[in-house]
Amino acid sequence: DADVTQTPRNRITKTGKRIMLECSQTKGHDRMYWYRQDPGLGLRLIYYSFDVKDINKGEISDGYSVSRQAQAKFSLSLESAIPNQTALYFCATSDPTGSWTQYFGPGTRLLVL
Amino acid sequence: GIQVEQSPPDLILQEGANSTLRCNFSDSVNNLQWFHQNPWGQLINLFYIPSGTKQNGRLSATTVATERYSLLYISSSQTTDSGVYFCAVTATGNTPLVFGKGTRLSVIA
Numbered sequence A: 001d002a003d004v005t006q007t008p009r010n011r012i013t014k015t016g017k018r019i020m021l022e023c024s025q026t027k028g029h030d031r032m033y034w035y036r037q038d039p040g041l042g043l044r045l046i047y048y049s050f051d052v053k054d055i056n057k058g059e060i061s062d063g064y065s066v067s068r069q070a071q072a073k074f075s076l077s078l079e080s081a082i083p084n085q086t087a088l089y090f091c092a093t094s095d096p097t098g099s100w101t102q103y104f105g106p107g108t109r110l111l112v113l
Numbered sequence B: 001g002i003q004v005e006q007s008p009p010d011l012i013l014q015e016g017a018n019s020t021l022r023c024n025f026s027d028s029v030n031n032l033q034w035f036h037q038n039p040w041g042q043l044i045n046l047f048y049i050p051s052g053t054k055q056n057g058r059l060s061a062t063t064v065a066t067e068r069y070s071l072l073y074i075s076s077s078q079t080t081d082s083g084v085y086f087c088a089v090t091a092t093g094n095t096p097l098v099f100g101k102g103t104r105l106s107v108i109a
Helices: none
Strands: A004-007 A010-013 A019-025 A031-038 A042-051 A054-057 A064-070 A073-078 A087-094 A102-104 A108-112 B004-007 B010-014 B019-025 B031-037 B043-048 B052-056 B059-064 B069-074 B083-090 B103-108
Touching: A004 A087, A010 A019, A019 A031, A019 A087, A019 A108, A031 A064, A031 A073, A042 A064, A042 A073, A042 B083, A054 A064, A073 A087, A102 B031, A102 B043, B004 B083, B010 B019, B019 B031, B019 B083, B019 B103, B031 B069, B043 B052, B043 B059, B069 B083
Parallel strands: A010 A108, B010 B103
Antiparallel strands: A004 A019, A019 A073, A031 A042, A031 A087, A042 A054, A064 A073, A087 A102, A087 A108, B004 B019, B019 B069, B031 B043, B031 B083, B052 B059, B059 B069, B083 B103
């Protein structure tokens, strides 16, 4: 079984709809992250959380919100989706040992019409 | 904040050839990681290498921290090496990684 899972894997929605992307991990890591990937732009950080009570904005948090329901769960919400939020979204965790090695989920492809 | 530049942006190789991918960063770092994104989108961590040299099979990486660059070497490339290679760095343990824009590698049989 995958250590970091994301649901749904693919989603099509309409402008103005609220949607939630979910991430779960079985690695026991405290640190979790949400990124979006657009062609040619690499990975950009949306939000991150270093433990259950900690939430931090990343580079591109406008239009997004997150919830850290438990150590293992970190959800990303688009309150009112718009077409330029069409992207590939990744959840990740990082190893609490000295290396902070990062592990990614399989990604969610989101299309906003 | 710290800037990360990767070169070349695109690379096409014949199967069996060797290649070198470069990552330059603008400030001192205490964490540097290389990732491979396969054509199906999956991101895999290749190396944690803030300094020194590591090898894993046909892949190796070297980071010269004092000169602010890292190199990823791929020897005897295979079609399965195709995808995008990302370098990511951070200056402290309490800030997230900053990713470069990647190098897209295409290995042709």
